């Protein structure tokens with residue numbers, strides 16, 4: 001079947017890794033027409049506006065997008081385009097499977113968990129203001145609707161993928177109302193899935209458990225902020241940001257991207273690791289039902305990591321981005 005996919009190459013190392021991922025996906029046997037769009041509006045480059053409506057319209061039309069990282073200024077400037085895209089397209093679930101990749105060095109061996117992060121509200125609502133100089137208020141928005149929706153997503157995911165345990169992560173001992181609402185909403189959802197065990201974990205304890213015995217977790221469901229922090233922690237359990245994929249899913253569209261940022265320190269050097277973006281592309285292929293092409297890429301990536309000759313410097317090799325991509329394409333033949 002033919003597909004049209006929106007490609008947002010992104011910034012920094014984005015264009016380099018997007019080109020590499022696209023070459024590999026094109027060589028996997030799947031028929032994709034790429035619609036390349038830029039997500040940053042010209043006006044913003046001059047210090048004003050936001051993301052381009054064209055990017056949102058393209059993803060809405062094609063339903064699938066592969067996206068490279070985009071920069072966000074810290075503690076100043078316009079809001080994040082990454083967050084803007086997720087909000088505009090109502091991509092309410094951020095899904096990050098965290099699993100050991102064969103032959104990628106990591107401290108643990110049996111990690112196979114999935115982080116389901118609520119993507120639209122919580123402290124990421126961007127509602128901040130100065131009350132009086134020296135005092136700032138930042139609003140944490142939690143709704144029953146979004147909490148129930150993400151809880152249902154997590155349990156449906158668990159059911160579809162044969163997972164037996166979902167852990168809901170919160171700090172409702174302190175934030176009794178907001179995290180309490182999140183927790184209670186997920187508890188309610190859980191009653192419709194009697195075959196799946198619900199575990200309730202406070203976020204600080206979760207962090208300790210994860211770095212001691214990560215194999216005890218299968219599916220984690222978290223509000224936005226804890227989800228953001230915990231998913232990077234989880235990435236660190238299996239080899240770091242360069243190898244972990246993610247998908248932002250909604251009812252109408254899905255956008256797949258690497259977890260890492262624009263890596264300004266190595267941009268333009270041709271040595272960025274495209275694995276995370278490529279594996280995000282594999283997640284996309286699975287979603288589209290292109291399972292054969294997805295497995296072909298998976299096993300080629302594992303082979304390249306096993307041989308180690310063509311891996312990039314961040315994972316201990318010497319190869320360039322393009323050499324890695326060429327080796328994966330070779331391994332698929």
Ligand code: NAI
Pocket residue numbers: 013017068069070071072073082241242257258259260261262263264265266271272273274276314
């Ligand atoms: P970063 O992920 O860009 O870089 C952290 C470190 O990891 C750097 O040393 C970098 O060289 C390395 N690294 C990251 N990806 C790599 C890859 N594929 N291959 C090899 N090495 C890699 O995080 P940082 O520096 O905090 O953020 C830079 C910019 O990226 C910021 O403007 C931030 O807002 C943005 N960002 C965008 C994201 C997105 O578009 N989804 C996600 C995270 C950050």
